[in-house]
Amino acid sequence: MKYLLLKHYRGGPAPVADLAPIDEWTPAEVDAHIQFMVDFAARLEKTGEYVDGQAVSPEGTFVRYDGEGRPPVTDGPFAETKDLIAGWMVIDVESWDRALELAGELSAAPGPGGEPIHEWLEVRPFLAMPPTVTE
Amino acid sequence: MNEPLLREVVPAVIAVLVRRGADFASAEDAVQEALIRALEAWPDDPPRDPKAWLVAVAWRRFLDAARSEASRRGRELAVEIQPPAGPVPATDDTLRLYFLCAHPTLPPASAAALTLRAVGGLTTRQIATAYLVPEATMAQRISRAKKRIEGQSLDQPGDLGTVLRVLYLVFNEGYGGDVDLAAEAIRITRQLAALTDEPEVAGLLALMLLHHARRASRTGPGGRLVPLADQDRSRWDTGLIAEGVAILQAALARDRLGEYQAQAAIAALHADALSAAETDWVQIVEWYDELLTLTGSPVVRLNRAVAVGEADGARAGLKALAEVSPDIPRYAAVSAYLHERAGDLEQAAGLYAEASRAATSVPERDHLTREAARVRQLAH
Numbered sequence: 198m199k200y201l202l203l204k205h206y207r208g209g210p211a212p213v214a215d216l217a218p219i220d221e222w223t224p225a226e227v228d229a230h231i232q233f234m235v236d237f238a239a240r241l242e243k244t245g246e247y248v249d250g251q252a253v254s255p256e257g258t259f260v261r262y263d264g265e266g267r268p269p270v271t272d273g274p275f276a277e278t279k280d281l282i283a284g285w286m287v288i289d290v291e292s293w294d295r296a297l298e299l300a301g302e303l304s305a306a307p308g309p310g311g312e313p314i315h316e317w318l319e320v321r322p323f324l325a326m327p328p329t330v331t332e
Numbered sequence: 333m334n335e336p337l338l339r340e341v342v343p344a345v346i347a348v349l350v351r352r353g354a355d356f357a358s359a360e361d362a363v364q365e366a367l368i369r370a371l372e373a374w375p376d377d378p379p380r381d382p383k384a385w386l387v388a389v390a391w392r393r394f395l396d397a398a399r400s401e402a403s404r405r406g407r408e409l410a411v412e413i414q415p416p417a418g419p420v421p422a423t424d425d426t427l428r429l430y431f432l433c434a435h436p437t438l439p440p441a442s443a444a445a446l447t448l449r450a451v452g453g454l455t456t457r458q459i460a461t462a463y464l465v466p467e468a469t470m471a472q473r474i475s476r477a478k479k480r481i482e483g484q485s486l487d488q489p490g491d492l493g494t495v496l497r498v499l500y501l502v503f504n505e506g507y508g509g510d511v512d513l514a515a516e517a518i519r520i521t522r523q524l525a526a527l528t529d530e531p532e533v534a535g536l537l538a539l540m541l542l543h544h545a546r547r548a549s550r551t552g553p554g555g556r557l558v559p560l561a562d563q564d565r566s567r568w569d570t571g572l573i574a575e576g577v578a579i580l581q582a583a584l585a586r587d588r589l590g591e592y593q594a595q596a597a598i599a600a601l602h603a604d605a606l607s608a609a610e611t612d613w614v615q616i617v618e619w620y621d622e623l624l625t626l627t628g629s630p631v632v633r634l635n636r637a638v639a640v641g642e643a644d645g646a647r648a649g650l651k652a653l654a655e656v657s658p659d660i661p662r663y664a665a666v667s668a669y670l671h672e673r674a675g676d677l678e679q680a681a682g683l684y685a686e687a688s689r690a691a692t693s694v695p696e697r698d699h700l701t702r703e704a705a706r707v708r709q710l711a712h
Binding site: 218219220221222223224226227228231232235236252254255256 | 553555681685688689690692694697698701702705706708
């Protein structure tokens with residue numbers, strides 16, 4: 198079963214700790230955080246549970262159709278209050294519980310002072326193809 | 333025969349089919365199918381004459397496809413079934429393949445994909461892997477590109493500048509997964525350099541070799557980006573540097589300067605320096621001035637500001653930066669660097685953080701975040 202682990206720049210439940218932005222950490226803390234992410238993905242590749250991981254820029258916009266012959270309407274750059282996706286990891290695991298377990302581990306990435314940052318991660322199951330045999 | 337050698341004969345095989353009367357698009361498809369069969373069959377049963385094998389299999393494929401197409405349309409088969417065996421293809425045919433694949437009417441990404449397949453001899457799957465897209469998407473991109481250049485004759489002279497731009501793009505793509513696009517770009521540019529007598533082709537090849545020579549030192553643990561000044565120069569590939577410098581010198585001696593030669597000259601000056609402190613920044617600024625005259629590119633103007641900052645001090649660099657539009661990518665990163673060198677640490681930290689938000693790759697973003705953190709610590 199595939200699951201999407203979504204990381205947000207902002208949005209979602211209120212953060213547990215009000216952490217400083219990453220560029221205000223010490224270089225060693227930044228390194229430790231990045232290394233944790235790299236190691237986490239490498240470990241999941243080894244267990245055969247890693248599918249994909251991508252990061253997206255905080256810059257962007259919302260777009261919608263505005264009728265025939267008109268240019269699309271945009272809304273952005275994003276206001277501070279909006280939920281903003283930072284990136285994702287797709288995992289392919291045995292169960293929902295395993296997905297939660299891994300998301301929990303990922304949320305424990307180290308921050309200032311090497312303490313876990315306790316960030317909220319969103320876990321969403323993929324809607325799969327219907328099975329061939331249904332009866 | 334190993335895989336790289338197999339790839340090298342692909343453009344010549346396409347040229348044989350085209351000279352026998354096949355159109356480019358069908359010939360290219362047939363050779364691609366023959367190539368995939370070769371990759372399967374040759375490890376167990378290598379042919380005596382690999383090129384003749386590919387020509388024979390590809391030609392049969394082409395005829396089969398043409399026949400089924402003809403019967404589908406109820407028309408006669410236009411090509412002769414048993415053509416005379418062609419002579420060894422002239423190098424011109426291969427050169428024209430470069431021009432066709434990098435045709436100015438093609439979007440750069442399509443031209444790159446088509447070049448990798450028809451000139452580089454890569455399979456669609458390998459190209460898809462390298463660009464991290466599904467194989468079906470890449471197959472469509474290539475087939476649409478071929479439709480777009482349908483009717484273009486292989487006999488027309490082409491635009492070498494476009495070919496070089498496409499190869500430069502492929503080189504800069506680096507490597508994803510199992511396919512090393514930088515190495516492929518070098519190989520294809522080498523072939524091109526052997527076919528032509530243009531100093532700019534040599535200039536591009538030299539530029540690629542000089543950058544490739546530093547590759548091992550450019551990334552640290554966990555894929556972290558190591559800037560030029562911090563690279564372990566003992567890990568630079570001196571063989572590639574020597575080759576790049578020799579090719580560049582021969583090209584410069586022709587006295588027909590172009591943008592790739594000028595860029596290679598800058599890369600060579602970096603490669604020459606035993607340590608970052610020994611870099612000849614004054615000469616590098618002179619080359620940036622040449623490059624600016626040749627291209628007028630705002631990106632060159634931005635990089636020149638860094639060189640001026642090294643040669644004449646950070647304040648001079650900031651003055652040079654004032655002439656650059658702030659919309660240019662990496663402007664904030666350069667501004668941050670020059671402000672740090674000028675001692676404005678608070679401002680530099682803020683600019684590094686701003687630059688990290690505008691970064692276009694994860695290693696670059698992480699590097700700039702780290703720089704922001706480092707400078708903020710210095711400021712306190």
